[in-house]
Amino acid sequence: MTETSFELHDKGMVVGLPEGQRYFNYYWLRDACQSCIDPQTRERVFDASELAQPPRATSAMVEGEVVVIGWADEAQASRVPLALLRDVAANGRGADPADLPRRLWFNDHLPRIARVSQDDVTGTEEGRARLARALIEDGIAIVTGMEKSEGSLPRLVNAIGPVTPSAEGLFFNVRVEIAPTNLAFTAGPLEMHTDLPGEETAPGVQFLHCLENTVEGGNSLFLDGAAVAEALREEDPEAFALLAGHDIPFFYRHDDWDYRAHQRVIETDVDGRVTGVTISQHLQDNMDLPQDLLDDYYPAFVKFIRMMKEDRFLLRFRSEAGNCVVFDNHRIVHGREGYVADSGSRHLRGCYTDRGALRSTYRVLAKKGFDGEAEIPARQAQG
Numbered sequence: 001m002t003e004t005s006f007e008l009h010d011k012g013m014v015v016g017l018p019e020g021q022r023y024f025n026y027y028w029l030r031d032a033c034q035s036c037i038d039p040q041t042r043e044r045v046f047d048a049s050e051l052a053q054p055p056r057a058t059s060a061m062v063e064g065e066v067v068v069i070g071w072a073d074e075a076q077a078s079r080v081p082l083a084l085l086r087d088v089a090a091n092g093r094g095a096d097p098a099d100l101p102r103r104l105w106f107n108d109h110l111p112r113i114a115r116v117s118q119d120d121v122t123g124t125e126e127g128r129a130r131l132a133r134a135l136i137e138d139g140i141a142i143v144t145g146m147e148k149s150e151g152s153l154p155r156l157v158n159a160i161g162p163v164t165p166s167a168e169g170l171f172f173n174v175r176v177e178i179a180p181t182n183l184a185f186t187a188g189p190l191e192m193h194t195d196l197p198g199e200e201t202a203p204g205v206q207f208l209h210c211l212e213n214t215v216e217g218g219n220s221l222f223l224d225g226a227a228v229a230e231a232l233r234e235e236d237p238e239a240f241a242l243l244a245g246h247d248i249p250f251f252y253r254h255d256d257w258d259y260r261a262h263q264r265v266i267e268t269d270v271d272g273r274v275t276g277v278t279i280s281q282h283l284q285d286n287m288d289l290p291q292d293l294l295d296d297y298y299p300a301f302v303k304f305i306r307m308m309k310e311d312r313f314l315l316r317f318r319s320e321a322g323n324c325v326v327f328d329n330h331r332i333v334h335g336r337e338g339y340v341a342d343s344g345s346r347h348l349r350g351c352y353t354d355r356g357a358l359r360s361t362y363r364v365l366a367k368k369g370f371d372g373e374a375e376i377p378a379r380q381a382q383g
């Protein structure tokens with residue numbers, strides 16, 4: 001590596017790195033000192049507001065993998081990992097093993113959906129990492145060989161994160177009900193949607209464990225909402241900007257609940273990358289954007305929904321008993337073809353965990369060396 005150079009200024013310094021010359025603010029450098037983090041709790045124990053004067057560096061040098069900075073008003077020098085400066089220089093932020101690029105997918109994705117057995121997910125770190133990575137990159141995976149018991153689904157979910165409750169409680173059953181609270185609990189077709197956008201924070205990762213499926217019809221439908229959103233950006237940037245720029249209202253109402261929340265149909269991050277979508281016509285409230293804005297918003301909205309019905313995006317497969325489909329509820333849009341209610345039984349059991357928990361699980365595994373990239377080697381015969 002070429003020599004690191006330092007040019008000290010009043011409020012910050014320019015550091016010459018292999019990535020180029022980069023400016024770093026002194027407060028930021030003081031806060032990034034390794035001593036600011038308590039080794040026991042791993043929480044920040046330094047309070048920049050306690051400094052009598054704004055920090056001003058008087059010296060900077062590299063010592064091994066660390067930049068040592070001397071301060072005008074403090075006896076103690078700061079030690080900042082060089083790797084952190086290089087990550088910030090390259091990406092604007094520290095490294096995050098869970099910041100994996102989304103792999104957009106289309107209607108031919110079925111053979112490439114990651115499949116991991118329940119035993120591998122719950123019993124091995126490589127299995128858990130494989131599932132977590134697939135959920136971050138593809139937004140969908142199938143867990144096979146699910147044990148048929150009450151405890152089976154909780155055992156699987158807890159390997160990724162704690163179960164997060166919804167209006168239905170911790171777990172819900174998708175089957176025909178006499179007095180359904182949701183269209184999902186009927187035998188009718190279910191239009192493409194993400195779950196429960198009426199909740200302030202819509203559920204993150206959804207698990208659907210198929211316990212039984214002997215009915216005629218009832219194929220499960222999935223699409224990658226991020227792929228559709230990117231296609232919309234390509235084909236109609238103005239429509240994309242409208243859907244990514246305005247919140248619209250959703251609800252979830254029944255006798256004992258009345259949830260309401262506003263969501264953006266296309267979600268983007270600070271870098272403008274599509275992170276997900278929120279769509280649910282059966283839980284969409286009356287639009288409350290200004291009426292003249294709706295002259296433009298509605299055509300964009302309708303165009304996006306029509307795109308979601310296009311064959312190029314739509315994956316269609318039959319849920320099989322013993323499998324659990326796991327997907328990112330903020331990215332993967334799902335639905336169901338109608339089925340003949342008295343042709344057999346169809347019973348899915350579902351629950352959610354948080355997307356932050358998923359990424360946390362993945363980071364912990366990645367730090368231990370399990371990056372989840374490789375296929376799991378075949379073990380002894382199992383479901």
Ligand SMILES: [Fe+2]
Pocket residue numbers: 184193194195334
């Ligand atoms: Fe759903």
